[in-house]
Amino acid sequence: MDEPSQRKADECFARAVYATGSPLMLPSNVYWKRFLNVLQPAYTPPTRHALSTNLLDEEFNRVQTKVKQTIDKADCISVISDGWSNIRGQGIINYIVTTPQPVFYKSVDTKDNRHTGQYIADELKVIINDLGQEKVFALVTDNAANMKVAWAHVEETYPHITTIGCAAHTLNLLLKDIMALKTMDTLYKRAKQIVKCVKGKQVASATYLSKQKEKNMSTTLKLPSITRWGGVVIMYDSLLEGKESLQEMAISQTAGMLDDVFWEGVSSSLKILKPIAAAIAMIEGDGAILSDVQCLFAELKEEIQTVLPTSLLLKAEETAVVKSLERRREFCMKPVHAAAYMLDPKYDRGILSGEEINGAYRVITAMSDHLGLDKGKVLGSLAKYRTKQGLWEGDGIWQSCQHISAATWWKGLCGSEALAPLDQATR
Known part of the structure; x- marks a missing residue:
């Protein structure tokens, strides 16, 4: 087997091991060796040492590059934080970024730091700044008391970011x-x-x-x-x-x-x-x-x-x-939920109360300011969208939203409208 083919095979083999949580000693097992030899006699699987060093580093770097590219492509993102203890009892905080598709961003070992509201807020600010605070529009955490303290610190530093309690945790x-x-x-x-x-x-x-x-x-x-x-x-x-x-x-x-x-x-x-x-x-x-x-x-x-x-x-x-x-x-529930509901074409807007509609308008106006959009044009576009005028007059465009995501609908069919960027900010 030539060197490029060997490298490609090693990469695929290593990825299969990591993705399935298989033991690193797997390639040294006599039955796996026999199986691989039947498939390709010229192939020698990587050693346990290679799987735990250079191949692992290469796969980690590949995934990190892909995550960075995914986040960089997104105009607006949200950060999800979840704290837990691992099997060794160590405090861990995981960070997930929605683009809107969720991607794992990083895991932080809190060591001997107490999970106070101030500590969590400081950690969140580091993550937000690393991602680019101008494109972070929402922060989702559980509903613990220390998280509520952290919310206040984050909202004070970044007024455009909405802090949200995790709906699954609430339920x-x-x-x-x-x-x-x-x-x-x-x-x-x-x-x-x-x-x-x-x-x-x-x-x-x-x-x-x-x-x-x-x-x-x-x-x-x-x-x-x-x-x-x-x-x-x-x-x-x-x-x-x-x-x-x-x-x-x-x-x-x-x-x-x-x-x-x-x-x-x-x-x-x-x-x-x-x-x-x-x-x-x-x-x-x-x-x-x-x-x-x-x-x-x-x-x-x-x-x-x-x-x-x-x-x-x-x-x-x-x-x-x-x-x-x-x-x-x-x-x-926060006003941003009402705004997101209002801008999702697959939902009718009959369940929103007058107070929720007003809250949605305030969110849309504030986000327009942050994104540097013309508020007059955005609200004018919103009025046409809600009354099904102009681009939204025909039945076809509304039927299409049942077959594609709201993000694709806005970007692919309504991208020329002043309101379109707001949908990405409320995903």
């Missing part, structure tokens, strides 16, 4: 609020006890799996995560899918819990919890954008208010759910 807190209600908590504990009783005993677990197999069902009982309340939905779903098998088993420890009231509670609770869990999954996806959040909360409110009267919750608890949803929504 997880909504689930936590609902699960804290007495009726929901009691049901949750009963359900968890049943799952533990079956999964924790070898004979019971084997019997359950056997009965599921007889019914051509491969589903197993699931326990929820201790950190993500969306796992409750998965547990309840698994219980309903295994309902017949559980009732057939008639385990003495759980028989009293498997009555009709229990199953009715699981089913009615799922009608409340499932829409929230689905919303979390949607908003955590790579394709989620700010305009989706406005629509998401409106749909959640409608769905939950529809199913609450059929739930087993007490009237006071039903009221608490509605209030919690509104409180979480008010915390999460």
